[in-house]
Amino acid sequence: MIGMPVDDIPTPALVVDLDALDLNIERLGLLLAQTGVRSRPHAKAHKCVEIARRQIAQGAIGICCQTVAEVEAFAAAGIVDILLTNEVTDPRKLARLAAISDDTRLGICVDSMMALELIAQARPRRVWDIYIEVDVGGARCGLKDPIAAVALAREVSRLGLNFAGLQAYNGKIQHLRNAAERKRATANTAAATRVFVQAFERAGLVPGVISGGGTGTVVFDCANGVLGEVQCGTYALMDADYRSLQSTPGPKFALALTVLASVIAVASDHVVIDAGLKALAFDSGMPAPRDLDQIAYGNPSDEHGILTAVQGASLPLLGERVHLIPGHCDPTVALHERLYAVRRGMVEEVWRPLARGVW
Amino acid sequence: MIGMPVDDIPTPALVVDLDALDLNIERLGLLLAQTGVRSRPHAKAHKCVEIARRQIAQGAIGICCQTVAEVEAFAAAGIVDILLTNEVTDPRKLARLAAISDDTRLGICVDSMMALELIAQARPRRVWDIYIEVDVGGARCGLKDPIAAVALAREVSRLGLNFAGLQAYNGKIQHLRNAAERKRATANTAAATRVFVQAFERAGLVPGVISGGGTGTVVFDCANGVLGEVQCGTYALMDADYRSLQSTPGPKFALALTVLASVIAVASDHVVIDAGLKALAFDSGMPAPRDLDQIAYGNPSDEHGILTAVQGASLPLLGERVHLIPGHCDPTVALHERLYAVRRGMVEEVWRPLARGVW
Numbered sequence: 001m002i003g004m005p006v007d008d009i010p011t012p013a014l015v016v017d018l019d020a021l022d023l024n025i026e027r028l029g030l031l032l033a034q035t036g037v038r039s040r041p042h043a044k045a046h047k048c049v050e051i052a053r054r055q056i057a058q059g060a061i062g063i064c065c066q067t068v069a070e071v072e073a074f075a076a077a078g079i080v081d082i083l084l085t086n087e088v089t090d091p092r093k094l095a096r097l098a099a100i101s102d103d104t105r106l107g108i109c110v111d112s113m114m115a116l117e118l119i120a121q122a123r124p125r126r127v128w129d130i131y132i133e134v135d136v137g138g139a140r141c142g143l144k145d146p147i148a149a150v151a152l153a154r155e156v157s158r159l160g161l162n163f164a165g166l167q168a169y170n171g172k173i174q175h176l177r178n179a180a181e182r183k184r185a186t187a188n189t190a191a192a193t194r195v196f197v198q199a200f201e202r203a204g205l206v207p208g209v210i211s212g213g214g215t216g217t218v219v220f221d222c223a224n225g226v227l228g229e230v231q232c233g234t235y236a237l238m239d240a241d242y243r244s245l246q247s248t249p250g251p252k253f254a255l256a257l258t259v260l261a262s263v264i265a266v267a268s269d270h271v272v273i274d275a276g277l278k279a280l281a282f283d284s285g286m287p288a289p290r291d292l293d294q295i296a297y298g299n300p301s302d303e304h305g306i307l308t309a310v311q312g313a314s315l316p317l318l319g320e321r322v323h324l325i326p327g328h329c330d331p332t333v334a335l336h337e338r339l340y341a342v343r344r345g346m347v348e349e350v351w352r353p354l355a356r357g358v359w
Numbered sequence: 360m361i362g363m364p365v366d367d368i369p370t371p372a373l374v375v376d377l378d379a380l381d382l383n384i385e386r387l388g389l390l391l392a393q394t395g396v397r398s399r400p401h402a403k404a405h406k407c408v409e410i411a412r413r414q415i416a417q418g419a420i421g422i423c424c425q426t427v428a429e430v431e432a433f434a435a436a437g438i439v440d441i442l443l444t445n446e447v448t449d450p451r452k453l454a455r456l457a458a459i460s461d462d463t464r465l466g467i468c469v470d471s472m473m474a475l476e477l478i479a480q481a482r483p484r485r486v487w488d489i490y491i492e493v494d495v496g497g498a499r500c501g502l503k504d505p506i507a508a509v510a511l512a513r514e515v516s517r518l519g520l521n522f523a524g525l526q527a528y529n530g531k532i533q534h535l536r537n538a539a540e541r542k543r544a545t546a547n548t549a550a551a552t553r554v555f556v557q558a559f560e561r562a563g564l565v566p567g568v569i570s571g572g573g574t575g576t577v578v579f580d581c582a583n584g585v586l587g588e589v590q591c592g593t594y595a596l597m598d599a600d601y602r603s604l605q606s607t608p609g610p611k612f613a614l615a616l617t618v619l620a621s622v623i624a625v626a627s628d629h630v631v632i633d634a635g636l637k638a639l640a641f642d643s644g645m646p647a648p649r650d651l652d653q654i655a656y657g658n659p660s661d662e663h664g665i666l667t668a669v670q671g672a673s674l675p676l677l678g679e680r681v682h683l684i685p686g687h688c689d690p691t692v693a694l695h696e697r698l699y700a701v702r703r704g705m706v707e708e709v710w711r712p713l714a715r716g717v718w
Binding site: 010012013068089092093133135140141144262265268272277279281299302328336337356358359 | 624
């Protein structure tokens with residue numbers, strides 16, 4: 001398929017524009033080079049080792065993964081510095097992590113004594129970095145109480161493990177619509193993180209690497225002086241949700257990811273395209289047709305979507321192709337076996353998102 | 360993994376209860392045996408050849424597929440009677456269909472002259488059955504005008520192709536909450552279908568096999584005397600959406616499909632489980648925790664879901680496992696590389712959903 005024109009790709013197809021991807025990775029690299037904050041991009045957003053390698057070539061110190069299967073796949077593909085930004089409470093999964101190559105330095109998060117004890121029983125081929133996950137407003141995983149976080153860090157040392165830092169991610173604030181709101185929320189998250197840092201310092205412990213942040217807040221994260229590394233994921237591919245955030249100071253990220261679809265049927269008031277619930281994620285809203293301002297996507301079913309025209313605009317014709325900007329890139333990528341990497345209208349590479357549908 | 364207890368399966372995991380699956384397939388088989396309507400279950404709902412084989416063993420004449428890749432995969436797995444309930448307007452995809460084994464009898468839908476001309480140019484190894492898709496209220500694909508449908512059928516014959524029948528599916532009415540409403544809507548759909556049948560008869564054409572219907576309306580479909588075959592898909596696995604439909608006369612289908620998840624973190628007011636946007640489809644609402652009436656699932660992110668308790672009920676503990684009933688089975692199945700087929704708490708088989716993320 002290498003060298004094939006984009007218009008010959010069988011649809012629906014996940015397509016990445018390499019010029020836009022390269023630009024995004026370069027822009028984040030430049031921002032972080034200026035601030036001294038390290039970059040550890042989240043690979044759950046793209047699942048592609050080819051993208052991870054590009055990020056590392058532009059200064060990233062390694063990647064984040066969200067599942068054990070992702071860690072296995074990225075380590076097997078040669079990524080040597082991975083932070084698993086998640087809790088693992090299944091001893092069988094910890095045994096799988098313990099078996100990955102000792103070429104890979106692995107960090108792992110904990111927020112409970114039970115998980116820590118299971119980790120202590122694992123026998124990794126290379127000593128793990130233990131990160132205490134703290135809840136700095138995300139209301140998902142993580143300890144809320146700084147005293148409990150200090151106590152868990154002491155247990156890490158008592159068990160002879162290697163305490164490395166704090167996982168302090170607040171996913172909720174990434175998507176606030178307004179930049180001023182995101183700035184204020186990032187400051188609040190940084191303040192919440194500082195409370196943990198101070199508790200560690202008061203207890204005579206070094207808090208280590210503070211890891212967190214994301215695409216929506218990275219400019220503010222870098223200015224706050226709390227995070228040692230940021231975990232941006234979406235910036236590389238982008239999506240309709242992040243695009244709709246009101247202007248942020250700092251780097252602009254281009255839309256690199258689309259789902260290419262074809263018109264397969266034409267009715268009097270709509271056309272039907274071949275991209276529905278199995279080709280696009282809908283949790284962050286409907287996809288946006290690219291280059292078609294007056295056309296709206298709606299009524300997805302498993303394998304179909306409906307395009308309608310507003311204000312008398314012309315709908316695409318039977319057989320015509322449409323690029324859709326997914327609402328949310330991460331779960332959209334996970335739906336596709338292939339990612340067609342294109343430049344100036346030609347397929348340059350075909351990538352395989354890793355660890356799709358396995359955990 | 361065969362013989363493994365369900366509680367040892369790595370989570371999140373797609374699990375099918377074989378007793379419930381077998382019961383559902385048997386119940387639909389019995390209903391249709393009584394009515395004389397043929398069963399052609401839709402394989403897009405489960406993507407598993409093991410389920411298709413069970414359906415055929417219980418009287419189904421073959422299956423429906425929704426994509427060319429599904430047709431290829433099910434034909435390669437030995438299914439010899441397939442109706443592709445979709446339009447194909449890409450000559451490269453038609454060439455792929457033309458290359459499938461001549462052991463398989465293939466039906467294909469058309470609703471445009473352009474698609475029909477492309478079909479006429481394909482050189483299948485075995486002559487295809489051409490179905491004209493008609494819009495009987497679904498407002499998706501299909502011709503709305505009976506005169507146009509008759510004209511397209513004449514073109515089928517003129518081009519030397521084999522006109523086989525009408526695809527007359529109305530997806531919109533499957534999910535109407537109330538059984539009386541569904542009954543009325545099914546009668547309206549049958550009346551709309553009859554208008555097409557009469558147009559064919561007036562034109563001196565045999566309308567052939569009329570195919571349509573689904574899990575939500577099958578009891579009414581069978582009573583209407585219009586459909587020659589029904590295309591139920593969900594009934595085999597079931598989901599929370601179909602379960603919530605108000606009582607229908609006729610067979611009750613059991614919930615056979617769950618996503619098994621584990622509690623990986625515990626907070627003061629919620630617990631976090633390891634099944635989110637990449638393990639469950641959310642287009643038909645939140646999944647329902649099974650066996651946990653007072654517990655609600657919410658706030659999915661890529662790899663996480665949040666369980667909260669209503670009315671002071673107890674949340675599951677760290678490490679505990681929870682079965683979730685997906686809102687919509689079709690796109691949930693497509694998210695998973697494996698389907699664990701269990702009986703009485705033990706893994707009996709591990710199935711691979713076919714043609715996931717390819718088209």
